[in-house]
Amino acid sequence: xxxxxxxxxxxxxxxxxxxxxxxxxxxxxxxxxxxxxxxxxxxxxxxxxxxxxxxxxxxxxxxxxxxxxxxxxxxxxxxxxxxxxxxxxxxxxxxxxxxxxxxxxxxxxxxxxxxxxxxxxxxxxxxxxx
Amino acid sequence: xxxxxxxxxxxxxxxxxxxxxxxxxxxxxxxxxxxxxxxxxxxxxxxxxxxxxxxxxxxxxxxxxxxxxxxxxxxxxxxxxxxxxxxxxxxxxxxxxxxxxxxxxxxxxxxxxxxxxxxxxxxxxxxxxxxxxxxxxxx
Numbered sequence: 580x581x582x583x584x585x586x587x588x589x590x591x592x593x594x595x596x597x598x599x600x601x602x603x604x605x606x607x608x609x610x611x612x613x614x615x616x617x618x619x620x621x622x623x624x625x626x627x628x629x630x631x632x633x634x635x636x637x638x639x640x641x642x643x644x645x646x647x648x649x650x651x652x653x654x655x656x657x658x659x660x661x662x663x664x665x666x667x668x669x670x671x672x673x674x675x676x677x678x679x680x681x682x683x684x685x686x687x688x689x690x691x692x693x694x695x696x697x698x699x700x701x702x703x704x705x706x707x708x709x
Numbered sequence: 710x711x712x713x714x715x716x717x718x719x720x721x722x723x724x725x726x727x728x729x730x731x732x733x734x735x736x737x738x739x740x741x742x743x744x745x746x747x748x749x750x751x752x753x754x755x756x757x758x759x760x761x762x763x764x765x766x767x768x769x770x771x772x773x774x775x776x777x778x779x780x781x782x783x784x785x786x787x788x789x790x791x792x793x794x795x796x797x798x799x800x801x802x803x804x805x806x807x808x809x810x811x812x813x814x815x816x817x818x819x820x821x822x823x824x825x826x827x828x829x830x831x832x833x834x835x836x837x838x839x840x841x842x843x844x845x846x847x848x
Contacts, residue, residue, distance in 0.1 A: 585714055599812055600812060601813075601814040601815070601816075602813075602814070602815045602816075603818070604817045605818045605820075606818070607819075607820045608822075609841055626837060627837035629839075630826070630837055630838060631839070634824070634840060634841035635797075635826035635838075635840060635841060639795065639826070
């Protein structure tokens with residue numbers, strides 16, 4: 580009887596060993612330093628002010644109508660649960676969830692270097708914990 | 710029998726544990742003291758190149774203007790730098806850390822950079838610049 584229980588426990592342990600949960604976090608870039616809505620005024624704010632407040636952009640798009648600055652801070656949350664059959668490695672159950680969100684600020688300038696428009700999205704606020 | 714099984718499982722559990730830490734650096738350092746010395750309207754492109762060396766990237770608006778103005782795509786200039794009005798100096802740092810347990814793994818990856826972007830006017834003097842040093846936090 581005891582031997583049977585031991586075998587059962589061993590089998591259960593082997594099954595659990597073949598299972599696993601992985602949580603990952605990726606952060607790329609730098610957070611947008613300040614609230615753009617309070618610092619940028621369309622038709623007034625100059626390119627130098629934007630650079631002073633928000634630092635160098637992650638991307639500069641050059642256009643005839645003026646430059647575009649793009650600031651981006653990306654975060655990826657990934658969660659994975661995998662339960663496999665221990666002998667052959669056959670997957671019995673797998674659950675994956677990947678959330679890719681970013682805070683993005685895009686600032687448009689006119690040819691004189693004055694902000695003509697801007698857009699901001701605090702995408703990381705939409706991330707769920709798991 | 711139970712004791713042996715427990716010991717075997719304990720040993721297997723210990724062997725299955727681990728952690729990792731990986732650090733990656735790409736690019737050249739951007740000296741902060743030199744950045745503080747940049748004065749818009751005063752500092753020249755020659756000084757910027759002398760202080761920070763060859764940039765990681767640049768743009769050439771003169772070529773862009775030619776394309777837009779003439780509607781003709783001219784061959785690229787062999788020597789770009791004298792016409793560049795934006796220079797980019799950058800150091801990128803990456804850090805990955807994690808723990809590997811028996812049933813649970815966790816990892817955390819962060820990538821940040823020190824970056825200096827300098828704009829020049831027609832007289833080759835600094836028009837404005839932006840700087841950040843977020844890679845330092847990953848050291």
